[in-house]
Amino acid sequence: MVTITVRKKQLVALLGNGVKFKDLDELGYRLELAKVVLESHDEKTDGLTLEITPDRPxxxxxYGVARALKGTLGIEAGSPKTRISDSSGHKIIVEKDAAAIRPVMVGAVVEGLKFSHDDVASLFETQEKINATIGRNRKRVSFGLYDADKVAFPIRFRTADAEKTKFVPLKATSPMTLRQMVETIPKGMEYAKLVEGHKNLPVLQGxxxxxxxxxxxxxxxxxAVTENTTRLLIENEGTDWHSCNASLAMFCQDFAEAGAKVTRCEVSYPDGRNVFTPDTKSDGMKVSVSQVNKMLGVQFSPAHVVACLAKQRIDARVEGDFVHCEIPAYRADFLHPADLVEEVAIGNGYDNFEPLAPTAFTKGSLAPQTLHEQILRDFFTGAGYLELSTYVLTNGEKIRKAKSGEELVEVLNPVSRDYSAMRGTLLPNLLEVLSQNTHNDYPQRVFEVGEVVVPNPKLHEKMETRLHACIVAAHAAASMTEAASAGxxxxxxxxxSFALGKFTSPQFIPGRCAEVWIDAKKAGVVGEVHPEVLANFGLQAPCAALEIFAGE
Amino acid sequence: MNDNELKVLKALLDAHGYLSAGQAARESGLEVSAVQSALVTLEKMKLAEVRREEKKLISLSKEGERYARQGTPERRLVKALRELKEAPLEEVSANAGLDGNEKKIALQWAFRNKWVKNGRGNDGRAVLSLGAPAVETREELLLQALLRGKHLGAADASLEAILRQRGLVSEKVEKSVSLKALPPAKKALEENAALLGQLTPQMLKDGSWRNARFREYGLETVAAPLPQLARKHVYREFLERMKTKLVGMGFREVRGSLVEMEFWNMDALFMPQDHPARDIHDVFKIRQPREGEIPDEEVFKAVYSAHKGGDSTGSRGWRYPMSKSVSQSLILRSHDTGISARNLFYDFRSPDRVFFFAHVFRPDEIDWKHFIEFNQLGGYVTDESMSFREMLGYLKTFAVEVFGAKGVRFLPTYYPFTEPSVTLNVEIPGKGWAEVGGAGMFRPEMLCALGVKHPVIAWGLGIDRLAMLTLGITDIRELNSHKIDFLRSR
Known part of the structure; x- marks a missing residue:
């Protein structure tokens, strides 16, 4: 989840009309109705920490939160009005080489704002959050902000020689080549993979x-943008027109509502297209009232559907059974009419739906494996064994200590060496648990019935999840007889049927272990754990163990 | 009175006076612990008087003992200085054999006692020289006395505080119990001597039980803990109860695979391949082999087409070409919803109610709140007429049946595979409001690709959190506790 911090005073002021909230709980409740979760309020800085779902950049x-709140509070209805005009002189020319790397480029110029230090900081915060979410870490969308007075139009989006092209990057003092930036500065190393494999790298040039x-x-x-900037160039480029345009429209909407003059840049593509961006012509999407009612299980009138959408800041009109919606350009989350149905539901208020008691008849049952598991667990508990539940994640060191000889299913990207593989047998985990309990009373008899993972090339997912059962008895007179009898x-x-077959393994004392055959199928092993294994786990009590495949 | 109580009482009567618990144990031939439990009963029956005392014992700490034997650091400093007359600090401490920390202590106390002075040597170097005569202090005397085994008196309290502050002494409280018989003891013992402690097979055989009188048990002490108790794991038992409830509500259980292809875990749920939750930092991958095999070319094509342009659903889609190699990538199941996708494709029924309990794996910080392996309880419901309102009905049923909630709230939220989506908040009596689960209607793009024609609602409950709340466990790792005593006692 993404969080942002906004000052409570600012948010309330943006709502206008002297809106007041009784207390923080009421504000939190109102925010929740608009799909925003209030995490905390810092009394000292007046900062509200808000959790934003990833579909709503x-x-x-x-401004965005205030816009949504105004809708649900009934202060404003329908799409917000925008005042964005086409520019006369701000042109961006996209060259063919650059378009091959980042095919989409959009931009706008914002004038007449006075930035405070805080404004600049929150502008950059929003930019980074958008880059990270809808921008997919700058892959789909990546923003740039500039002091437009320092920029000579028209600007070109082109590629440049990585070794020869130089400039002073942000937070540096001397010029560097593009190559040096990619290889040495933190942002360069972080995002280098986005331009990997290109000899010439994309640049924006005045x-x-x-x-x-x-x-x-x-x-x-x-x-760079500072507190002294009065004209702002904001551009983004990326791989998906819809995401780039919507992201730019979000910023422009915010600026326009803050009272700035926003003008579109004219972007010339190498294929001859000339586009004024952001394109704020609303996307149309229609949904039938009967589909809304069927999905929600209600009997809403077309007028009510339109009113619900208006609360969500969407203009809609009725035409027969259909509601035609004008999706604001800054909303990037509409893929399917089902998304409109959710807007209707949120506009109506989830609290205002009467839950419908489940109707259909269905037969309940446990999975066969679960029933089998229960039989085994009842049996071992009755035989005097204490049930354990250990993790599936294990490590090679533990398996080597236990000499269980299983083929290790390793995790490619573990976060801890202790949990870097998946267990193929249960015994190593049980021995580990015993090793952590040497201070407790003996005899200790423990068992686990649980899932293990073993390679199986015949399966589509190449790994089989199997059910195993394992028991260990640890005490001065622990014997194979005890474990085999339980089996x-x-x-x-x-x-x-139950039978034992001759068997040797470094895990057990020679001559005091066997293979277990159940119904003439090899099912597992039983024996007295080898002293060397016990020593590996620091155990001073003899242990007898039985481990069987329990899937049938 | 039981046998042990009788034995203790007899020992007390024989002794004519107070016996310590240890003495009573020796006299009665019992363990001290047995005497301890017997005396509780005897005291309650007013047959014995019990005197409980606490004694504070002061003894030398390890450092204190060393100081008592070798002298305090300040004393050693002065001794060394006496031979050198005046010398730089380094030289004096080297001669006195003081290490870094002791040097600091020595200087601090030597200056406080005014035993040394700062000055300049003939060559202008900073040197130490002797100050006031270093008379043996009372603390030093006390250290010596403690070393000889002396007990501290009240007059030593202020000194003891200094020694304690310097970490030279430690305090131990010694508890002692002594007891003596009260007048009714004699009669009680005589009456009891005629009573039997155990019914025997012999008595049953020869019928002598008819004339026997049996000793009464003390109801406070008759029951004792069973140290070897075998039982089911507390979390697994909790889970069994949950499963029983779900089966009772008409849900059938299905199981899935711990290792899964990204295809079922994400693609089939209409999660785009560049979705942030699919990042290498959010999913564990298998080292070898890296890829599995797409089971069915048709379903891959259908999912591909949904991602690309929404297929025939009227959706805009995610507008990118899905990579087969990413789809086939093998991962540790990162959520339980993949089981839904698989099951909807292979075993679709309608109406149907399905649930599953799944271990899932996600890279995370490891602490009391997070672990990289945790559990989810989820499922889905299909029905031709399934609606958002009926979904709320299911959630409300869960809230009441599973959580015993008295209040329910539904909040809008987002999941990549459902629309509309909802968060379930419940008010649990005595525990307050908590977010306990979520649900949503599977997206048309997902259902279309899997060939499902009826609406499906998906739901999930935070099972680990619920277990912690119910079982009073505060650290998530305790759900898989390795502590045998804890598991035996729960």
């Missing part, structure tokens, strides 16, 4: 020759 700023930034990695220092009695309980 348009809520990643105070008409005066000043390179404004290495795309999508880092900007040039002198054209035999269990087979009897299951109505199956």
């Amino acid at each position: 348009d809520l990643l700023s105070a 008409a005066d020759g000043l390179v404004l930034g290495l795309i999508p990695i880092i900007n040039e220092a002198t054209s 035999m009695e269990l087979a009897k309980r299951l109505g199956k």
Whole structure:
């Protein structure tokens, strides 16, 4: 989940109309109705920490949250009005080489704002959050902000020689080549993979020759946005037109509502297209009232559906059974009419739906494996064994200590060496548990029935999840007789035959272990654990163990 | 009175006065612990008087003992200085054999006692020289006395505080119990001597039980803990109860695979391949082999087409070409919803109620709140007429049946595979409001690709959290506790 911090005072002021909340709980409740979760409020800084769901990047700023709240509170209804005009002179030319790496480029210029230090900081915060979410860590969408007074139009989106092209990147003091940036500065190393394999790297360059930034990695220092900036160039480029345009529209909507003059840039693509961005022409989407009612299980009138959508800041009109919706350009989350149905539900308020008691008849049952598991667990508990539940994740060291000889199913990206593989047998885990309990009373008799993973090339997923059962008795007189008898009695309980076959393994004392055959199928092993294994686990009590495949 | 109580009482009567618990144990031939439990009963029956005392014992700490034997650091400093007359600190401490920490202590106390002075040597170096005569302090005397085994008196309290502050002494409280017989004891013992402690097979055989009188048990002490108790694991038992409830509500259980292909775990749920939750930091992968095999070319094509352009659903889709190699990538199941996708494809029925309990794995910090392996309880419901309102009905049923909730709230939320989506908050009596689960209607893009024609609602409950709440466990790792005594006692 993504969180943002906005000042409570600012948020309430943005709602206008003298809106007041009785207390924090009421504000939290109102926010929840708009799909925003209030995590905390810091009394000292007045900062509200808000959790935003990843489908709603348009809520990643105070303006966006206020916009949504105004809808659910009934202060404003329908799509917010935007005042964005086409520019006369801000042109971006996309060259063919750059378009091959980042095919989409959009931009706009914002004027007439006075930025405070806090404004600049929150602008950058929103930018980074959008890059991270809808931008998929800058892969789909990556923003750049510039002081437009330092930029000479038209600007070009082109590629440049990585070894020869130089500029002073943000937070640096001397010029560096593009190659040096990619290889040495933190942002460069983090995002290098986005331009990997290209000899010439994408840059944005002003008409005066000043390179404004290495795309999508880092900007040039002198054209950076500061408290003194009065005209702002905001651009983003990426791989998906819809995501890029919607992300730019989010910013432009915020700026327009803050009272700025926003003008579109004209973007010329190498294929001859000329586009004014952001394109704020609403996307149309329609949904039938009967589909809304069927999905929600209600009998809403078309007028009510329209009113619910208006609360969600969506303009809609009725045409026969259909509701035609104008999706604001800043909403990036509409893929299917089902998304409109959710907007209707949220607009109506989840609390206002009467839950419907389940109707259909279905037969309940436990999975066959679970029933089998229960038989085994009842049996071993009755035989005096204490049930354990250990983790599936284990490590090679433990398996080597236990000499269980299983083929290790390793995790490619473990976060801890203790949990870097999946267990193929249960005995090593049980021995480990015993080793952590040497201070407790003996005899100790423990068991586990649980899932293990073994390679099986015949399966589509190459790994088989199997059910195993394992018992260990640890005490001064622990013997193979004890463990084998438990196995035999269990087979009897299951109505199956039980036999033992000669067997040697470094895990057990030679001559005091066997293979277990249940219904003429090899099912597992039984024996007295080898003293060397016991020593590996620091155990001073003899142990007898039985481990069987329990899947049938 | 039981046998042990009788034995103790007899010992007390023989002794004519107070016996310590240890003495009573020797006299009665019992363990001290047995005497301890017997005296509780005897005291309650007003047959014995019990005197409980606590004694504070002061003894030397390890450091204190060393100081008592070798002298305090300040004393050793002064001794060394006496030979050198005046010398730089380094030289004096080297001669006195003081290490870094002791040097600091020595200086601090030597200056406080005014035993040494700072000065300049003939060559202008900073040197130490002797100050006031270093008379043996009372603390030093006390250290010596403690070393000889002396007990501290009240007059030593202020000194003891200094020694304690310097970490030279430690305190131990010694508890002692002594007891003596009260007047009714004699009669009680005589009456009891005629009573029998055990019915025997012989008595049953020869019928002598008819004339026998049996001793009464003390109801406070007759029951004792069973140290070897075998029982089911507390979490697994909790889970069994949950499963029983779900079966009672008409749900059938299905199981899945611990190792899964990204295809079933994510693609089939309409999660785009560049979705943040699919990042290498959020999913564990298998080292070898890296990829499995897509089981069915048709279903792969259908899911591919849904991602690309929404297939025939009217969806815009995610507008990218799905990579087969990513789809086939083998991972440790990262959530339980993949089981839904698999089951909807292989075993679709309608109406149907399905549940599953799954171990799932996700890279995370490891602490009391998070572990990289945890459990989910989830499922789905299909029905031709399934609706959002009926989904709320199921959630409300869970809230009441599973959580015993008295209040329910539904909040909008987001899951990549459902629309609309809802979070379930419940008010649990005595515990307050808690977020306990979520649900949603599977997206049309997902259902279309899997060939499902009826609406399906998916639900999940935070089972580990519920278990912790119910069982009073505060550390998530305790759910898989390795502590045998804890498991035996729960």
